[in-house]
Amino acid sequence: MRNQARNFITVSIGSMLAASVAYGADAGTAPKFSGEFRSELANTLNKTVDAKNKTATTEFEVTDAILRFDGKLNTNGTYMFSLNLNGDSNAEKNGQVQVAKINYMLNSMLSLTLGKDRVNQGGYSSADIGNYDAIWGKAAWLAGVHPEFANTAAFHVNTGAAGTFTIQLVNDVVSDKDNAQRWNNARKQPAFNLQYEGSFGPVKPLLQINQYDMNHSRAITVGARAGFGMANVTFDYTTDSRSFKVTEGTSDKDKFQTLNSMTLRADVTAGTFKPFFYYSNFVRSGEKDTVATEDTKTNTAGTFDDNGTHMALGTSMHGFGDNWAPYVAYRSTAGDFAKADDAAAKESRATTSLVVGAMANF
Secondary structure, eight states: OOHHHHHHHHHHHHHHHHHOOOHSSSOOOOOOOEEEEEEEEEEEEEEOTTTTEEEEEEEEEEEEEEEEEESSSSEEEEOOOOOOOTTTOOSSHHHHHHEEEEEEEESSSSEEEEEEEEOSHHHHHHHHSSSTTTOOOOOGGGSSSSEEEEEEEEEEEEEEOOOOEEEEEOOOOOOOSSOOTSSSSSOOOEHHHHHHHEOOOEEEEEEEEEETTTTTEEEEEEEEEEEEEEEEEEEEEEEEEEEEEETTTEEEEEEEEEEEEEEEEEOOOBTTEEEEEEEEEEESSSOTTTOSSOOOOOOOSSSSSSEEEEEEEEEOOOOTOOOEEEEEEEEEEEEEETTTTEEEEEEEEHHHHHEEEEEOOO
């Protein structure tokens, strides 16, 4: 805890000094501060370990506590820092520093971003689950192979009406105790993410291609976001082909598993209420690991590592003053598991939650 506090204070002071220097160096802008917060009380029933015996919990959780400040370095440059006050200090995860980046406009079309930033993966849905107002819950399979935030370098081409193209470089995945059969046993080269984001009236199409693990694995996401008056819809479909390195004779070969996921979210503003519906599912084809001889089609007890469906519905309420809103939500995540008394047979198990909470931003 002491190390976390020291790391956070160091990062905060360093970030503020950097912003102050940036402000004094040119005709930039003073830092603009903002923040986000969400806390909730959830009553959860979990049957994923044993269908006959449920585990019931009721607990409070602060899900988001973000402090952000940004501004202009000069005429062409901007900076942004985002601190996760509720985060893990482990740098290999997201860490307490979510974002620490600078952006420089080379001209009206071309720009460069350097620093720690959100990784372009998993479409709109993957990015949205990191927002403070993601009251529909987090489907675990939407987390990409890379951390949500990571050290990156990105080159952007803004073509105006035709949309924006981005090439983003990020540290590649490496072999570890949980993924010992990756091709990349050391960071020999960066992984790269290609992204196109368009804007055609109310519709914003999205395409992402993620090439990783020494170019042996690839994820492709096609998505769209649309707004029609008071209604908004977001859709994403991702197929992620992940390679295991296996040795056959004297040569190494690819052995693949494929994860396919689809997500749909809709909300509408009706007076002071904003009801929503959320649906996401995924299915894995291919072996869970290279030791398995067949696709089992079932999850490991207590987790969703083969298939799953996450559904949520609820509403936020915005008639209680500016910048904060209470909400209620029902969430359910279900999947197929092997029966305890017959491993060849399947049964559906689920975890469900009834949630009340509040979110705020300033």
